[in-house]
Amino acid sequence: MATATAIAIWFAVYWQLQPFSAWLVSALPVTPGSHLDEAARFFVFDAPKVLMLMTLVVFGMGMVRSFFSAERTRALLAGRREGFGNAAAAILGVFTPFCSCSAVPLFVGFVSAGVPLGVTFSFLIAAPMVNEVALGLLFALVGWKIAAMYLGFGLTLAMLAGWIIGRLHLEAWLEEWVRNVRASAADLPANAHTVVDRIQAGIEAVRDIVGRVWVWIVVGIAAGAFIHGYVPNDLLAAIMGKGHWWSVPAVVLIGIPMHANAAGIIPVVEALLDKGAALGTVLAFMMSVIALSFPEMLILRKVLTLRLIAVFAGVVAAGIVAVGYLFNALFS
Template identity: 75%
Template sequence: MTTQALPLKRSTGAWIGGIALAVAIWFALYRQLQPFSRWAVAQLPIPQGSALASSVEFFIYDTPKVLMLLTLVVFAMGVVRSFFSPERTRAILAGKREGLGNVAAAGLGIFTPFCSCSAVPLFVGFVSAGVPLGVTFSFLIAAPMINEVALGLLFALLGWKVALTYLAFGLTIAIVSGWVIGRLHLEGWLEEWVRNIRAGDVDLQPDELTWIDRFKAGWDAVKEIVGKVWYWIIAGIAVGAFIHGYVPAELLSRIMGADAWWSVPAAVLLGVPMYSNAAGIIPVVEALLGKGAALGTVLAFMMSVIALSLPEMIILRKVLSVKLIAVFVAVVASGILAVGFLFNFLFS
């Protein structure tokens, strides 16, 4: 037994040592990003202090910053996510009554951040496990909107107050919206093939993952998630760089300021047809806030882009009737509008 344990310990120790070294290098590089961006812009043949120089500096600084933060957060949460699985999530929620079930579903949504591509199989899996419709919606709202990437990047880029506010309001929307949909008893508005599914036993495998397996899961998450969203991030940073350099602060403050009551519904309407993820939209949020846009308006815009994107509605059409999708959008949009108006009122 001793001869088998030693290689395992050495291998685990090598992984831990390698990760510690990588984190140290990460922090060393991160501290040099801003000086490097200023130096790089100074080497370019563009007028220093101009709008173009400001935009280029924003882009050069934010691109590696956001990608590095995303990599660190995704790796850490990939390790955490190895303790969860769709099967375990369904088992935890199966049989939960509404109310407590909505709270549990929204909380699990933070730690099991499935993208909109997973909406259909997850929805069907939850129904087959006997999870109530309202509880299922609480999970499906929370999972993309309040995921670890959004919270990690908000904390790193905008501070703990913004991240905590987003977490609190996002959870409230997921819990209340799911509860309202559950109270409406709209199970009959599911597609017929979904209604005909019967709940079966949930197969839970025992936890046999080693720490090396979990570290590998974190690295796999980095390759999968960062590999899929990096171009959205660069696109979002490019938009943010344009706003940062060229959009006058006074104009943006008038359009998305707290005094413009219509800015919140306009931001929600603008966000719904867009398609992005938390990592891609946060650089735009950062630029908008830097130009004086009201935080409630900006958070409403971000929530609508992530939670009510048109592509996700198209995917959900496979399992939901048009009427149920309309109710879902109306309830969630109402919650997002309330958050935007309330936050602008409290902090204007």
Template identity: 70%
Template sequence: MSVESVAIRADEPKREPRWKWLAGLGMALAAWGLVYSQLIPASEWAVSLLPVDRASRLGEALAFFLYDTPKVILLLTLIVFVMGVVRSYFSPEKTRALLAGKREGLGNIMAAGLGVFTPFCSCSAVPLFIGFVSAGIPLGVTFSFLIAAPMVNEVALGLLFGLVGWKVALTYLGFGLGVAIVAGWVIGRLKLEGWLQDWVKDIHGAAMVVPDERLTFVDRIQLGIEAVKDIVGKVWIWIIAGIAAGALIHGYVPADLMVRIMGADAWWSVPAAVLIGIPMYTNAAGVIPIVEALLGKGAALGTTLAFMMSVIALSLPEMIILRKVLTLRLIAVFVGVVGTGILAVGFLFNMLFH
């Protein structure tokens, strides 16, 4: 649903009053809290009905899957709804207008910060990149936004907070923004605009038109609901796949093996995790259950988060999409700079939390 369609519907005469929407929202949140509070006993009860030993490897895997699946979907639904309401205050035009004319440094910081709150993922790289270039936004500032948007988004932070705690979530936020800001600044200082595809370089700046979006609170609630339908409807299969992988790790992978492979003492584990993560393709909702399982098996925090960052920020499908607007040389620089930042975060986390 577009902002314009909601705004048009705001003028329709037959519309439920605001108090009904607020009452419905309150009841929905209360139901969400009740269901979430009963996930542990419900999952244990479900496992008890199955012909498996709860203490067996299969029992552990099933308990993980039956508990994490509704938990992640509930968390994701709430996060996406709230951010859908927040996103109604933003648009691609407003985002470009905020960044246009900003110098490097301040522009990188603003771009990375906006990337956390705006509704863009790596799949939106091509149209966003063209729009940013046409608005005259510096190349490095554009990259700060495009790095932060998929890697440090509200889904990743919300699920990290819900699954592994606020300390990890806040630390990830800080270092993720740091990677986006520094990587964008470095790319900007290299002055690589000549490495864009020729047709992108030919795009000239255009005047920015920011629509006057006069939405009511009910309109914003509707946009939040539409965001849930759209986003959760698209990623649920990745959620189940990620939780299934996490359940297998949780139930069947020996803890000592995971510590040897992804422990802080194995210096090669961080670059190995990044190399493994780049060819993979999933999103934050799909990869975080795997992160939860890895940490539960004793994997080092820095190594695990480096794996997560590489999956989200440097996925092979994203590189294929970016190939439409970037030359191979510029893609190589992008991967090298961001990859170096992710490696630094992984090694630093392992030092701090060893």
């Protein structure tokens, strides 16, 4: 009952965000129609909106995640053949709570459990890039069609990239200590969760995930507000417009040194789209920031040789560029 009441209050507050934010900004000593006014309206509305959306999505997926564990995930993927295994791994990546920060223990656990290298990479690509937070926020901010297409292309990219890496048979390019790890039988916990347990899991997920990333979300919204209020439309059109063939690979290269989670980069994506940037170019930028960030490469360096990291980054970057061009062609 408490959970149902809280969800009802959530919807009541969410429906009042637009008029409340408009009233609040109008009460500020800001000149209507100025750059500062546009930036303030974006920030005051988007900050609570994105945080509330993320809280609801994380709570729901926290309940779903109570059906999974690292051991159960390894058991589901171990022994799968390429192709089917890549598809299963990519789909599991959408619904399981693993991101690049947990790549090292997961990678070792997957390899030691007999999961093929390519299947493991499909999971590691899909988990941060096509996660439930990104999809939930994309759906709320830009519509279900774009969110569904992002899901489809993201899963395809994860499956194909993992399959290609698997076909190259690069197991020898793992660090030696990883190759020496031996599998140990994983005892799966009994599925004895009650409804109350799953609700508690959702609450714990909100405390953990939202508690850790809310600052980055606010920073991302602030960046989006600056873009929305101050960056000229012509400048963005010149850099990220549909007519420039070089814009997609350029933003992928720009995104690699950066680091942000999906929730933090979505407000920036929204602001860029509002300014007229090409959809495929913006999504390519988002994918590169999430899936190919330099901090993630540093983490993976603990288990992968530089050659394998280069192959991984090259295959994924090529797929992201292809997705960017395809979105631009479809929405031109």
